[in-house]
Amino acid sequence: MGGQYRITGDKYPRMRPPRRRGRLVVVGIVSVAVLGVAGWGTLQLVDVFTGTGDKAAANTKAACAQGIKVKPSAAAAVVLPKPAQITxxxxxxxxxxGLAKQTxxxxxxxxxxxxEVGNASKEFDKKVAGTGLLLGPASSLKxxxxxxxxxxxxxxxxxxAARKGTAVDLVIGTAFKQLTAKPDxxxxxxxLNAPEQAAATKKNGC
Known part of the structure; x- marks a missing residue:
């Protein structure tokens, strides 16, 4: 190259394409967003399977809206005792x-x-106006x-609440005539033994 400017030596400047930093930044932002959405979805599923009450119902509804089938939690079911297990x-x-023995x-x-079978204590004798009083410890209420x-x-x-043990009392009241007919x-x-969870699943589930 002639003139005032002349290239000397055996090395020439290399022309590199500009680095696409903008594209890398966009890819990074998209990756973070995807991970965030995935994490949020995981938390929602955890709440669906472990949550209770209105929160669990709301999460179940949200999961169903996304096409996710949710099974009811077995922990929510209450196992009732059989008659033979109740004293x-x-x-x-x-x-x-004669009503106590007959009943x-x-x-x-x-x-x-x-x-035990016999007459009621003074606390209840001739003081139960209805058909009967079923009395037991707090754990027996449900x-x-x-x-x-x-x-x-x-x-x-x-x-x-102060009662101990698992036995329950049937105190026959003055309006008592007989036990409920056996078929009824x-x-x-x-x-009573039908799973209540099935109704809740039908209402709140998919």
Missing amino acids: VNVFNATPRS ADELAKRGFHIG TSLPVLGTQLAAAELRAD ADKALAA
Whole structure:
């Protein structure tokens, strides 16, 4: 090259294409966004399977909207005892004699385990106005007492927090005539044992 400017030596400047930093930045941002969405989705699924109450229902609905099938949590189901696993003490709080034994015999035929049978204590004697009072420890309020309640539909269920053990009492009241007819009691017991979770899944699930 002539003139005032002349190239000397055996090395020439290399022309490199400009680095595409903009593209790398965009790829990085997209990657972070994808990871964030995936993490949020994972948390939502964890809440669906471990959450309770309204939060679990809302998460289940959200998951279903995304096409994700959600199975109900088995932990939410309450396992009710069978009649043979329930010890029932039968006490007569009415002036009529023989009701305690008669009722206890009928409950035994229906599969319940019978404990004490006799007259009610002064606390309840002639003081139970309804058909009967079903009394048990606090733990029995949602287990043994409802099962026993299927045999005397109009009876009052009451829990005694200070009571120990698992046995429950059936205190016969002045309005008592007889136990619920066995076919009706069997239907009530079957309905009680039906999984409530199935109804909740049908309502809130996919």
